[in-house]
Amino acid sequence: MKRVFKFIEKYFFIIILLAVAVALIYPNSFKWVLNTYNGINILNLLLSLVLFTMGTTLKADNFIRVFKRPKEIAIGISAQYIIMPLLALSLASLFNLDAALTAGLVLVGTVPGGTASDVITFLARGDLALSVSLTAVSTVISPILTPLITLILIGNQISFNPTEMFISIVEIVIIPIALGLLLNYKFPDFCEKLKDYLPALSSIVICLIIAGVIGANKQAIFSSSMIIILVVILQYCLAMLIGFVIGYLSGMNKKQIITIAIELAFQNSGLSTGLAKTHFSNLALATVPGALYSVWQNLAGSVIAYVLNKYHD
Structure with a gap:
């Protein structure tokens, strides 16, 4: 069984492509993901599961390290919540995206870093401890910064309730992570065994x-696919490039530079998709940028990790 889970982890990007292919051919196959069950949003429930698994891998030291390495953490978090949102808004304006795609793209920029960044950092031989700490800290402060920055950037164009978004992030992110942390604290040996499967x-x-x-928005994606796919690829590639530049100009070592670049480019796109569906429900296409970003970041990230790994040799 463990070998099966390791196979899935290793070939994640291929499995994503297969899932996308199935969704495009049989769009109703995954329709249940966007439904509710007994009043519970299934998509948000799935996101909570992901964040819970993240919590079981964290320890207090991941947050204490903020005070041990303030420079790297401060630079990483500042870039995460300043550069990524502004980059998203700039691209949306440059390509004249409609309100729905703009909202979705901005959410991709304002959410915290994604957990996949830790895996890619490890594969690319970056600073894994720094990556984990940046992901943890950016996630914990996201209930405040994600709604606030989103409001500042698009609040005058698209109506939404930042307080409700704050509550959503607490429910989807903070509570599951806290429960995961608690489980890890109480049963560290058990959580250590879970790491092979999570x-x-x-x-x-x-x-x-x-x-x-993807399945729910198949027709809409095909009608605007080239534009939004191009924007998503640019958002990722520019974030990676900017991350390398910031790390270099800040005087970081090679491992730290790699980590900052990966952490900046890898977003919690699943969370952006969930927030878009919940808070921009009248804008169906708002969920699309997050879904496409997730596909691209994992595909491109695997290639980048391979190249950077070889670069070390």
Whole structure:
């Protein structure tokens, strides 16, 4: 069984592509992902599961490290919540995206870093401890910064309730992470054994979310596919490039530079998709940028990790 989970973890990007293919051919196959069950939003429930698994891998030291390495953490978090949102808004304006795609793209920019960044950092031989800490800290402060920055950037164009978004992030992100941390604190040996299975479980959940969104918006994606796909690819590639430049100009070492670049480019796109569906429900296409970003960041990230790994040799 462990070998199966390791296989899923290793070939995650291929599984994503297969899920997308199935969703495009049989769009109703994953329709249930966007439904509700007994009043519970299934998409948000799946996201909570991913964040819970993240919590079981964290320890207090991941947050204490903020005070041990303030420079790197401060630079990483500042870039995460300043550069990524502004980059998203700039691209949306440059390509004259409609309100729905703009909202979705901005959410991709304002959400915290994604957990996949830790895996890619490890594969690319970056600073894994720094990556984990940046992901943890950016996630914990996201209930405040994500709604606030989103409001500042698009609040005058698109109506939404930042307080409700704050509550959503607490429910989807903070509570599951806290429960995961508690489980890890009480049963560290058990959580250590879970580490062999949780990345693959998270991968499967992310695939389901992507397939659900892609399937539900199949026609709309085809009608505007080239533009939004181009924008998503640019958003990722520019973020990676800017991350390398920031790390270099800040005087960081090679491992730290790699980490900052990866952490900046990898977003919690699943969370952006969930927030878009919940808070921009009248804008169906708002979920599309997050789903496409998730596909691209994992595909491109695997290639980048391979190249950077070889660069070390």
